[in-house]
Amino acid sequence: MVSMTTAVLEPKDMDWIGKGVLGIEWNDGHKGVYPVRYLRQHCPCAACTDELTGELRIKPDDVPLLIMLQDVEPVGRYALRFKWSDGHDTGIYSFTFLRRICQCDICQPVKLEQPKIKRLL
Ligand SMILES: [Zn+2]
Ligand SMILES: [Zn+2]
Numbered sequence: 262m263v264s265m266t267t268a269v270l271e272p273k274d275m276d277w278i279g280k281g282v283l284g285i286e287w288n289d290g291h292k293g294v295y296p297v298r299y300l301r302q303h304c305p306c307a308a309c310t311d312e313l314t315g316e317l318r319i320k321p322d323d324v325p326l327l328i329m330l331q332d333v334e335p336v337g338r339y340a341l342r343f344k345w346s347d348g349h350d351t352g353i354y355s356f357t358f359l360r361r362i363c364q365c366d367i368c369q370p371v372k373l374e375q376p377k378i379k380r381l382l
Contacts (some may be wrong), residue, residue, distance in 0.1 A: 301328050
């Protein structure tokens, strides 16, 4: 019998990789990396992101350098709501959105072109 796998993307585990970086392990085994300031700068709420164009209303510099994630609350089975140290808490980050903005080396492979020097043994 073929099992009906519902491929619903969900966070399996969440942890603090380090100061200012949130780690989310997904149920497909992917380990997502999310600098918290980056998350705050891409808040999907209507005040921070234009709902029609998807353009960010918030400027990167509007977010305090030392922004902290104070609380994470699940929203149904599709999103997370983050509470920030600047008092903002209206952003609902769907799992698909979070997965899309993942900042790990696999999802964002080339940030800076670094010349590869071939090592001659
Ligand atoms: Zn927002
Ligand atoms: Zn990733």
